Amino acid sequence: MVVEVAELLGVTVFALSGGLLAARRGMDLFGAVVLALVAGLGGGTIRDVLLGAVPPANLSDAWAVGCAVGAGVVAFYQDLGLARFRRAVLVLDAGGLGLFTVNGAVTALSLGAPPMAAVFLGLLTGIGGGVLRDVLSGQVPVVLQDDIYALPCLAGSVLVVLLWQADAFTPVAGVLVAVLVFALRLLGRMRRWHLRRTPSQPPAWPERPPRPA
Amino acid sequence: MVVEVAELLGVTVFALSGGLLAARRGMDLFGAVVLALVAGLGGGTIRDVLLGAVPPANLSDAWAVGCAVGAGVVAFYQDLGLARFRRAVLVLDAGGLGLFTVNGAVTALSLGAPPMAAVFLGLLTGIGGGVLRDVLSGQVPVVLQDDIYALPCLAGSVLVVLLWQADAFTPVAGVLVAVLVFALRLLGRMRRWHLRRTPSQPPAWPERPPRPA
Amino acid sequence: MVVEVAELLGVTVFALSGGLLAARRGMDLFGAVVLALVAGLGGGTIRDVLLGAVPPANLSDAWAVGCAVGAGVVAFYQDLGLARFRRAVLVLDAGGLGLFTVNGAVTALSLGAPPMAAVFLGLLTGIGGGVLRDVLSGQVPVVLQDDIYALPCLAGSVLVVLLWQADAFTPVAGVLVAVLVFALRLLGRMRRWHLRRTPSQPPAWPERPPRPA
Secondary structure: OHHHHHHHHHHHHHHHHHHHHHHHOOOEHHHHHHHHHHHHHHHHHHHHHHHOOOOOHHHHOHHHHHHHHHHHHHHHHOOOOHHHHHHHHHHHHHHHHHHHHHHHHHHHHHOOOOHHHHHHHHHHHHHHHHHHHHHHOOOOOHHHHOHHHHHHHHHHHHHHHHHHHOOOOOHHHHHHHHHHHHHHHHHHHHHOOOOOEOOOOOOOOOOOOOOOO | OHHHHHHHHHHHHHHHHHHHHHHHOOOEHHHHHHHHHHHHHHHHHHHHHHHOOOOOHHHHOHHHHHHHHHHHHHHHHOOOOHHHHHHHHHHHHHHHHHHHHHHHHHHHHHOOOOHHHHHHHHHHHHHHHHHHHHHHOOOOOHHHHOHHHHHHHHHHHHHHHHHHHOOOOOHHHHHHHHHHHHHHHHHHHHHOOOOOEOOOOOOOOOOOOOOOO | OHHHHHHHHHHHHHHHHHHHHHHHOOOEHHHHHHHHHHHHHHHHHHHHHHHOOOOOHHHHOHHHHHHHHHHHHHHHHOOOOHHHHHHHHHHHHHHHHHHHHHHHHHHHHHOOOOHHHHHHHHHHHHHHHHHHHHHHOOOOOHHHHOHHHHHHHHHHHHHHHHHHHOOOOOHHHHHHHHHHHHHHHHHHHHOOOOOOEOOOOOOOOOOOOOOOO
């Protein structure tokens, strides 16, 4: 029960990020709903395809689909201050990252995937929805721009697999790992941690050129 | 028999759209054939991967592959007026959308997918080839720019699933749904129907900046 | 044994290309490792998903993952002259293309895929990693820009299937086909072979606009 609620929360916050991105880029309502679905359900769909669990479970889960669509509509029509909202999304998105990472790794292990494959599945489930969202809307995925996005995810995925291998994985441990991923992601973002960048290169991924007015 | 001809027609018109896009963007013949294959066969491949029907059927269907390659070559070498041709492609593309939507939903249902998954499969089969075509050629997918692309597709997919659930689905009903999707798509495009757009945003997806001369 | 070494070499050189691309575009170390993994393991993952061999084998192969990660780190930190290195990568990349093409087609045939599907699997295994790498980093895939990338790959894939159908496929023949793909790719690149381009179009795919300084 806790797990289901947590998962729906993850779907919802990723979907909110998709809907907000669509609104910012001038798409209409339907584009917002499509991007919300892609961001919210994409990670789970990639997980299920890579594990052969087809058709993917979240495509037939009315709660997940409903949460994603609702989040897309809300993100589109919200008239709250975007700045405040953006911080909320950052926080919730970090929570979704933690939950999906643990979920992906555990699903893979319980279906008998080898340990290293399970690590990848955790990683891809955590970041997959955001990557699809960004590629479809013509952006370089955030995971390639900000290294404190995928590193906590990778750490969490490895931790789950190690706990599982040691027969020490419990639901409580899973929640703790999700919280750890969440905290590392937020800390890294707030303190602007980053790995050494190649010195001969510009310091940041260049923004798309500004739209013609 | 009608179904096979209709499906090949769908493959062909999506492939034409891929080949035309490649020619317009200055790719050479091989790029045109690749984009034609991606656009023509992409939707069916996504459908089969999500349903676990691998290897995907249309990759081993000589007729489908032949139609897609032929359409790519024709689209590349045609010297007809592009404007006239573009309207023809719009019409045929709407036809393909209708046919693939019905085809995707019915295939999912007949393989035992749950109703909501079947709705998604119809949607993804209908729009999948176009999305892959646009992402590979560096464009934001048309489905995110023009909401009267995916809405008719979604409506048709829901309709097929409802008919199937009521044991009322027949081949004739399938053709009628495909015609409905086709008509809604064309009407929406011609009358420029659109959902309410967020008022604080520019009215349309910005074009890519012009190429340097 | 020869096959395993050859495959790891292919993973490594594709991964090097991903890491180099990341460094050139100003990503940090983690982005380089991610792009290296995508480029090195992407083709094999696509192959396994399309064949239903899940979870994909190379995601649980410590040697393949280790080679890809190592190549990403090396590509990021190397201080060799990039020009010299770029030619080396071109050569090795052509070798990887040959090896993965043969590997994809043979894997498909040995799992009972129909001949035409096997041709596609060879093609997609050969080019898949590079396509994912380019799409994720916001580029039009090289396969759509340079037709002497996919044509040798297609030729090699067809050749493997014909040999297999004639019961004449041996490991030695496989190596010879891989060498042929390698040689055609390099010759085509060096002599700038290309198919007839549509005359009304600019001669080359336009570069992205330069980054703002």
